[in-house]
Amino acid sequence: MTQVSDAGPAPVSTEPRMIPLRRALPALVRDPLGALVGFADDAGGEVVRLNLGSFRPYLVSHPEHLQRVLRDNVANYTRDGDGLLWRPVRRIVGDAILVAEGEIWESSRGALQPLFTAKRAETLVDRMAEAINEAVDEWLEPARDGRPIDGGAELTRIVLRTTMRVLFADRISVPDALRISAALDTLTTAMLPRLLVPFVPYAVPMPRDRAFNEAVRTIDEVVLPIIRQARANPSDGDDIISTLCRPRADGSEPDEYAIRGDVVAMFSTATExxxxxxxxxxxxxxxRPDVAERMTDEIERVVGADRVGREHLPQLRYGRMVLDEMLRLYPAGWMIPRTAVGDDVLGGMRIKAGGTVLVSPYVTQRMSTFWDDPTLFDPERFAPERPRRRYRYSYFPFGGGPHQCLGQYLFLLEAQLIVSTVLSRYRFRLREPVGLTPRLGASLQPKQRAELIVTPVERPVAS
Ligand code: HEM
Incomplete structure (x- = not known):
């Protein structure tokens, strides 16, 4: 395979192989994620093109090509804020950090970056641990009564409480955060019909438009008064809303619409x-009871009867390896679409200007071309003593290059705290078995709801 590592195009190029409509479409309808992994593996990581009628995206899966798209030749691959695919998203978040490019993106990223340094994330650990413990205390009652709890809803509550406290300084209450979260859920499903036929103009009504508009109204009802209040009473607080309401480094003052977009985008990405x-x-x-047992053994050994805190996290090594492996098999940001601005060449294959480029951590992280036994859940892949992976971009759950996830470090601390707090205080079993099949949405979640029966961990009382 041609190696591509600098920004200059390779001299020789051919058209990528096209997967015909009669093969691509039925496979994608049956099992979209499995089909994409299959196409990429069959091509051994070469760029292929999917014929989906008038839409013919390039599937880019080789780590060297991903590095070029996301980093080395990033100027040529934009998030295409004006593109059809992004249109419904922009109706919610405008030009926010998550979809913008150029100066607008730089301004938002510059404002938010200081909130997400590794050093600042460390200072948030105690407050996160406190919020998580408060949320988990509420399981004591159902645990005592043997009442099942909804695993997804409970995680939502824990994450919202924690995120509102440490990133939004409790300016958004947990009940309001639950309203925004439910509205964002409605938006994601309500925008699907438009995503499927992105060329239909907004003047033409589509199913679920009304649900979409109502969800946008709900979000505005909650968020706009909070922003107005924050702008009327400027503070030097280091929460997301105070930060976004301040003038930017270049002296410009973002308007209410721009702030709302960034607030909603940050809320959604930080929680969802x-x-x-x-x-x-x-x-x-x-x-995988064997993995669960190793995790609980480690937590018992490191944390014992204490409450999980900052000092324990570096020692919870196996727990961290489990998270890394979960991010490999179930990367929440499973698709990172880009649009080619000009022509380019990836591994000898021509990419035409204007083409959509599909980049997916899910696909590359599950390819047998780059991983041994890729569908096996094996945290040992991430043992610190293992040799470094050959390619940086064979594992990129947080993206890469200038748009790399801002919240990566905070997420890893928060997730370690949540998992180890839950497992140090409760044992759980599922009321009904739950499969490992994903449900496709803006982020990747299990298809089935998990109902849990939890029991508090009994420990001898010290005399
Ligand atoms: C499981 C957890 C997470 C995953 C898998 C994830 C994944 C990603 C990915 C793949 C991107 C790149 C998008 C692109 O290149 O277009 C991204 C960007 C971003 N993420 Fe995350 N993320 C996670 C958690 C978070 C959290 C907790 C926050 C904030 C607290 C956050 C904030 C952001 C922001 C602001 C960006 C945009 C950065 C930019 O364009 O400059 N993420 N994330």
């Missing part, structure tokens, strides 16, 4: 991705 990834914990651990 974390909830999605952690909701795999229940099916994964119940499918």
């Amino acid at each position: 991705t974390t909830i999605a990834l952690l909701s795999w914990l229940w099916p994964v651990l119940s499918n």
Whole structure:
């Protein structure tokens, strides 16, 4: 395979192989994620093109090509805020950090970056641990009565309480956060009909438009008064809303619409991705009692009867390896689409200007071309003593290059705290078995709901 590592195009190029409509479409309808992994593996990581009628995206899966798209030649691969695929998303978040490019993106990223340094994330650990313990205390009652709890809803509550406290300084209450979260859920499903036929103009009504508009109204009802209040009473607080309401480094003052977009985008990405990834914990651990046992043994040894705190995290090594493996098999941000601005060449294959490029951590992280026994859940892959992976971009759950996830470090601390707090205080079993099949949405979640029966961990009382 031609190696591509610098920004200059390779001299020789051919058209990528096209997967015909009669093969691509039925496979994608039957099992979209499995089909994409299959196409990429069959091509051994070469770029292929999917014929989906008028839409013919390039599937880019080789780590060297991903590095070029996300980092080395990033100027050529934009998030295409004006593209059809992004249109429904932009109706909610405008030009926010998650979809913008150029100066607007730089301004938002510059404002938010200081909130997400590793050093600052460390200072948030105690407050996160406190919020998580408060949320988990509420399981004592159902545990005593033997009442099942909804694993997904409970994680949502834990993550919202924690995120509102440490990133939003409790400016958004937990009940309001639950309203926003439910509205965002409605938006994601309500935008699907438009995503399937992105060329239909907004003047033409589509099913679920009304649900979409109502959800946008709900979000505005909650968020706009909070922003107005924050702008009327400027503070030097280091929460997301105070930060976004301040003038930017270049002296410009963002308007209410721009702030709302960034607030909603930050709310959604900080909560939805974390909830999605952690909701795999229940099916994964119940499918793999051996992994669950090693985790609880480690927690017993490191934390014992204490409350999980900052000092324990570096020693919870196996727990971290389990999270890394969950991010490999179930990366919440499973698709990172880009649009080629100009022509380019990836591994000898021509990419035409204007083409959609599909980049997917899910696909590359499950390819047998780059991973041994890729569908096996094996945290040992991430043991610190293992040799470094050959390719940086064979594992990229947080993206890469200038758009790399801002919340990566915070997420890893928060997720470790949540998982180890839950497992140090409760044992759980599933009321009904839950499969490991994903439900496709903005982020990747298990298809089935997990109902849990929890029991508090009994420890001898010190005399
Ligand atoms: C399981 C957890 C998470 C995963 C898998 C994840 C994944 C990603 C990925 C793949 C990107 C790149 C998007 C692109 O290149 O277009 C990204 C960007 C981003 N993430 Fe995350 N994320 C997670 C959690 C978080 C959290 C907790 C926060 C905030 C607290 C966050 C904030 C952001 C932001 C602001 C960006 C955009 C950065 C930019 O464009 O400059 N993420 N994330």
